[in-house]
Amino acid sequence: MRKTSFSGVMLVAGLLFLYLPMVVLIVYSFNSSRLVTVWAGFSGRWYFELLRDGQILAAVWTSLRIAFFSATMAVCLGTLAAFVMVRFDRFRGKTALSSMVTAPLVMPEVITGLSLLLLFVHMAQLIGWPEDRGMITIWIAHTTFCSAYVAVVVASRLREVDLSIEEAAMDLGARPLRTFFQITLPVIAPALAAGWLLAFTLSLDDLVIASFVSGPGATTLPMVVFSSVRMGVSPKINALATLIILTVSLATFFAWYLMRRSEARRRQAMWQDVTAGR
């Protein structure tokens, strides 16, 4: 029997603290009463009401589209930024770039949202674009702060990559672009996938920045949830929360399974090498 340590107890307590509120949310999503806090029996009616709510469904579709395009663009920009920061020697503007990559990670959302809105208003006055604020402006805003997260994820992977394989490819005559697509890209692909997923969830989740830069045309899911939650607790939101938590948990479990399998494969290959006497 291992001695229980203080930090071990705190870890269990911290995990309980993180998960109990989510469990409560899930349990009450099956409550048949409209009063969320009084248990009145098991029912799935809030899920049916959720699926009949046209406003929520439309917002889900809007948010998913914005998140998809923001994450995709953020992966392109963030990977470039990571490449520049990790691989390139000092050049003018490198400090500026690395500051602009780390600052969005902590910048309060109200500041980012306000500043981007004022930029869009100014641009509309000066060059007549963007005429209306909506999905395009949210896409730009989300791409900007998501690419900072992607850059951090990709940069930490890039630092671990063995440079000698790329050098070998180029010694053998591969052009830099070809080397990038055939050697570097496959090696950092897991980081790109992780960065894309992170950017996708960040974009889906953002309320404050989207509220600032959006126009009447685009209402994202967090905006609908927020205006409903402001009025108080609603069981329909609990049902939505349950579906979100379920989706994220399944995706995480799947990612964990893939990681574990590739790790096991690597170990097996190593073992075979060893037993073969190589």
Add this chain to the structure above:
Amino acid sequence: MSNFTARLWRLFKPSRRWVIAVPLLWLTLFFLLPFGIVLKISLSQAAISVPPYSAIVDYANETLNIVVTFGNYLFLATDTLYVSAYWGSVKIALLATVLCLLLGYPMAYAMARAPAHWQLVLLLLVMLPSWTSFLIRVYAWMGILSNNGLINNTLIWAGLIDSPIRMLNTNFAVILGIVYAYLPFMVLPLYANLTRLDMSLLEAASDLGSRKLNTLITVTLPLSKGGIIAGSMLVFIPAVGEFVIPELLGGPNTVMIGKILWAEFFHNRDWPVASALAMVMLAILIVPIALFHRYQSRELEE
């Protein structure tokens, strides 16, 4: 090798410039430049027009007029509401950061010391909540803390209290909400730092007769300084400007600057005052942001 670098340079030279230019231009246009515009608007006057502020530079009748107003900043400095909102935000954020650290450090420590095959699972378990939805996680506490919420109902049912304790819409709820929402961001950098900790140093300390607590204070804590700074800044800086948590969990007594800025912008439509509020907030946060940047760039470039 010199042949190789020469070839590399020749081939990369035209494209290298592009690789640098694209992210640099995008971030300059959509991250840096907007701050200049916020500064500009903060020096203008509110006006009933679209957009609702007066132009600073105006050219009419062959005269160039430049009108710069410091009135918005003066207004912020003299109105006690704003001063107390800044102070209140910093105080709440600071308290929440300390609580996060006190809970997060032992968690990260236990994770770093766990058997290797458990570490990934524990890391995913800690991070998973942050991938769901911030808004919904804050909302979860509304149902738990409200007057007819889970805690009060349970306490009344158990006969421990007669009337509900007011927990929702208090500063207590706001701090709890911040700790809950930001805990993963505290644990992640701490864990990353503590896994790299050289265990032989701890063994050496214990071999030399150092007690556990003594080792923690004199060896482990100083060595994990980078992680402590990064985690604390990841919690403190966004928490100062937090809007969702004080709006949903806070009460009328919770004056936090993010909430005030939101109200000035969306309800009063006073863009210049909202801009001045943002600039002052940025001025308060510039030192913590620089601190975070120093740690983060060391992480990125090493």
